[in-house]
Amino acid sequence: xxxxxxxxxxxxxxxxxxxxxxxxxxxxxxxxxxxxxxxxxxxxxxxxxxxxxxxxxxxxxxxxxxxxxxxxxxxxxxxxxxxxxxxxxxxxxxxxxxxxxxxxxxxxxxxxxxxxxxxxxxxxxxxxxxxxxxxxxxxxxxxxxxxxxxxxxxxxxxxxxxxxxxxxxxxxxxxxxxxxxxxxxxxxxxxxxxxxxxxxxxxxxxxxxxxxxxxxxxxxxxxxxxxxxxxxxxxxxxxxxxxxxxxxxxxxxxxxxxxxxxxxxxxxxxxxxxxxxxxxxxxxxxxxxxxxxxxxxxxxxxxxxxxxxxxxxxxxxxxxxxxxxxxxxxxxxxxxxxxxxxxxxxxxxxxxxxxxxxxxxxxxxxxxxxxxxxxxxxxxxxxxxxxxxxxxxxxxxxxxxxxxxxxxxxxxxxxxxxxxxxxxxxxxxxxxxxxxxxxxxxxxxxxxxxxxxxxxxxxxxxxxxxxx
Numbered sequence: 297x298x299x300x301x302x303x304x305x306x307x308x309x310x311x312x313x314x315x316x317x318x319x320x321x322x323x324x325x326x327x328x329x330x331x332x333x334x335x336x337x338x339x340x341x342x343x344x345x346x347x348x349x350x351x352x353x354x355x356x357x358x359x360x361x362x363x364x365x366x367x368x369x370x371x372x373x374x375x376x377x378x379x380x381x382x383x384x385x386x387x388x389x390x391x392x393x394x395x396x397x398x399x400x401x402x403x404x405x406x407x408x409x410x411x412x413x414x415x416x417x418x419x420x421x422x423x424x425x426x427x428x429x430x431x432x433x434x435x436x437x438x439x440x441x442x443x444x445x446x447x448x449x450x451x452x453x454x455x456x457x458x459x460x461x462x463x464x465x466x467x468x469x470x471x472x473x474x475x476x477x478x479x480x481x482x483x484x485x486x487x488x489x490x491x492x493x494x495x496x497x498x499x500x501x502x503x504x505x506x507x508x509x510x511x512x513x514x515x516x517x518x519x520x521x522x523x524x525x526x527x528x529x530x531x532x533x534x535x536x537x538x539x540x541x542x543x544x545x546x547x548x549x550x551x552x553x554x555x556x557x558x559x560x561x562x563x564x565x566x567x568x569x570x571x572x573x574x575x576x577x578x579x580x581x582x583x584x585x586x587x588x589x590x591x592x593x594x595x596x597x598x599x600x601x602x603x604x605x606x607x608x609x610x611x612x613x614x615x616x617x618x619x620x621x622x623x624x625x626x627x628x629x630x631x632x633x634x635x636x637x638x639x640x641x642x643x644x645x646x647x648x649x650x651x652x653x654x655x656x657x658x659x660x661x662x663x664x665x666x667x668x669x670x671x672x673x674x675x676x677x678x679x680x681x682x683x684x685x686x687x688x689x690x691x692x693x694x695x696x697x698x699x700x701x702x703x704x705x706x707x708x709x710x711x712x713x714x715x716x717x718x719x720x721x722x723x724x725x726x727x728x729x730x731x732x733x734x735x736x737x738x739x740x741x742x743x744x745x746x747x748x749x750x751x752x753x754x755x756x757x758x759x760x761x762x763x764x
Contacts, residue, residue, distance in 0.1 A: 313417035321444030330456035355407025383409030384472025391465035445579035450598035494550035500539035507532030564676035567746025576703020607662020623761035628747035639737035678755030
C-alpha cells in the first residue's frame with residue numbers, strides 16, 4: 297500500500313513538473329508571432345522585440361548553474377514553489393508592461409524563475425521516482441521540450457489576434473498559482489547543505505553561457521557581423537573553459553563534474569547534445585520551409601506542424617516498452633537511424649507532395665524525434681545516484697539550453713549553406729531547405745557514435761532490459 301501511495305505521488309510530481317516545464321518552454325517561443333502587435337503597443341520597430349526573447353534566454357542560461365546549490369541550500373520544495381511564483385509574477389509584469397524596457401526587465405525575471413524551475417523540478421522527479429518508473433517519468437517531463445516550440449508560435453498568434461498580446465502572459469497566472477499550491481502539497485525534501493556559494497564559478501559559467509547564447513542568437517539574425525560573432529563566441533568559450541578548470545579544482549564547486557565519470561551520463565551529454573541540436577532545428581526549419589519554400593499560408597503550416605506534434609505524443613505510451621524490449625543502446629542506434637530517415641523524408645517533401653503523404657512523413661518524424669529525445673534524456677540519469685541527481689540535473693539543463701540555441705543557429709547556418717549551394721539570394725527556396733534538412737540528418741547520424749560505444753547492458757536498471 298505504501299508503495300502504491302509513493303508511486304502515485306511520484307506520478308503527480310512528474311505531471312506537475314511537466315506542466316511547469318511547458319510554461320517555461322512555451323514562453324520561450326510564444327511571442328514570435330505576436331511581435332508586430334507588441335511592437336505597435338510599445339511604439340518600437342518589430343526587430344526591437346528580439347531583446348525580449350534574448351533577455352529571457354540569457355537569464356535562463358546565466359542562472360541555471362546556481363539551481364543545484366540553491367536547492368541543496370534551501371530545499372527543493374520551497375525553491376521549486378518560489379521559482380513558479382517568480383515566473384508567475386513575472387508573467388503578470390510582462391502582460392502589464394507599457395514599454396519595451398519594462399518588458400525586457402520582466403522577461404529577465406521570468407527567465408530567472410524558469411532557470412530554477414527546470415533543473416530543480418527534474419531533480420525532484422529523479423529523487424522521488426523509483427528506478428523502474430524513471431523511463432515513464434522522464435517521458436512525461438520531456439514532452440514540453442518537444443511540444444512547446446511547436447505550439448508556442450501558432451497559439452501566440454491566435455491569442456494576440458483573438459484577444460490581445462497581453463493574454464499570452466496572463467494565461468500563466470492561474471496555471472502558476474495552482475502549480476505553486478500543488479508543489480507545496482506534493483513535493484518533499486529538506487535543505488541538505490551549508491556549502492559556501494562559488495561566486496567565481498557562477499560569474500565564469502554565467503558569463504560563458506550568456507556570451508555563447510548571445511553569439512548563437514547573432515548567427516540567426518540577418519547578415520550577422522562575423523567578427524563580432526567570433527569575438528562574443530570566443531569570450532564565451534574562454535569563460536566556459538576557465539569555469540570548467542575552476543570547477544575541477546575548487547573545494548566547493550558550483551557544479552560537480554564527477555558525474556561525467558558515469559558513462560551513460562557522458563554519452564547523453566556529448567552524443568545526446570548532437571541529437572538534441574538536430575531535433576531542435578525542426579521547429580525552426582519546417583515552418584519556414586512550408587511558408588517560404590512551398591508558399592503555404594500560416595494556418596496550413598501550423599496544421600502541418602501539429603502532425604509533427606501528434607507523432608511526438610503518439611509514441612509516448614510505447615517508450616517504456618521499447619526501452620525494456622531493446623535496451624538503451626539498441627534503441628538509440630535503431631531509432632537514431634529512423635530519425636535520420638525522418639529528416640531525409642522531410643527534406644524531399646515539396647509543395648506538390650500529396651497532403652496525406654506529407655502528414656505521414658511528419659508524424660513519422662515526430663515519433664522518432666520524441667523517442668530519441670526521451671531515450672537520451674533518460675539515459676543521462678540511468679546510472680547516477682540520488683546524491684548526484686542535483687548536479688546531474690543542473691549540468692543536463694545547461695547542455696539542453698545550449699543545444700536548443702545551437703539547433704536554431706545551426707539550422708540557420710545550414711539554410712545559408714543551402715542558399716550558397718543553390719545560388720539563391722534573399723528569400724530561401726525549397727532546395728535551400730532540402731540542403732539544410734539533409735545537414736541535420738547527417739548531424740543525427742553523427743550523434744550515434746557515442747551510442748555505439750555503450751555496452752549492451754547500459755542503463756538496464758532503469759530500462760529493465762535483460763541481456764542474454
